[in-house]
Amino acid sequence: MHGPGSASWLLVALCAASGAYCLLRMRSRVEEQRRTAGGEALMGFGMALMAVPAAVLAPPSGVWGAYVAVFAAAGLRAAWTARHRPHHAHHLVGAAAMVYMSAAMLLAPGAGHGAAGVPALTGALLLYFTAHVLASGARLVPVGAAVTPEAGVVSWADRPELALVCRLAMSMAMIAMLLTL
Template sequence: MFSSPAWLGWSVAGLFTVLAIVSLAQVLGALPCAACGDGVTGDRESAVAHAVMAVAMALMFVPWGDSVPALAWQAVFVAMAAWFAATLFRAGPGMPRWRSAATHHLLGAVAMLAMVGAMDGAPAASGDHGGHSAASAGFLLPAVLAALVVYFAADTALSGWRAVRGGTGGRASGAARAVMGAGMAAMLVPML
């Protein structure tokens, strides 16, 4: 799905597979999820979202990732976006809604929907997802994609900083979030 040299695609897919395994271990309680929950979003729902995103991103880098129908991915990410939008809506007064993990996961689901939508077209050409670029879609889509790239790049930097200076649990969660953010930004850039 994502145009890259085979060795790089498999390496990145392996990295995202490791992140999916770590997230699943957090869901099952085998590993702590120090930076997952924040009062708005629970630890397990955040870890499940990380696992789903990591699996989807891993599949985008392997040749047989095309075997998953775009409609299936769209259903997953629409459901994820709706879940986290509802989580934000239900958050009590005084809760950090717009700095919460729910906002982060909502933006991630929107970014994945954009990627899946772009990949659902013609075969990839010159590094574009599905042969489409945002430039051919008017002004709104490129603006949204650019904002998502900036968000995920900034989140990568902040998460990386937290991983470097954080405690034991914060390091692992911060590093995982930094890798996911970097992957999201890198996958969105060719769509601009």
């Protein structure tokens, strides 16, 4: 997952900022925001740690095993939640991608795809996250005045468009990480 220094640090900053905002969303008055925020914060901070340049922090191989366990547990929780809320399937795919990348680093640290080409699972994940980025970006395009005077002041933790921006940013970061795998 460790790419060029400046790109890695940009990924670290992007993912850490997304994780921090997700922690803020855990204080939301909207139950659905609180329900998803913890898993998204875990994903953001996990991706930030994974993107730290190897020259700065070269984790021992045992760390990758811990990543596999943590994100497998997050994936199980996302699968359980997605049974009743199908829109949570994105969290399941994200956790599966983290398990896949962590397992790849555990089994062959530092080895890229090389001459073997891109494995089918990596390609499928790249297609999924690219589609998610395009769909999320399209939903952010304003279609008219969305201000409702009766809604009052909305706190930072309750802004659905900012939650969508966090998901968009983490999907873009996932693409970058999958490309460097």
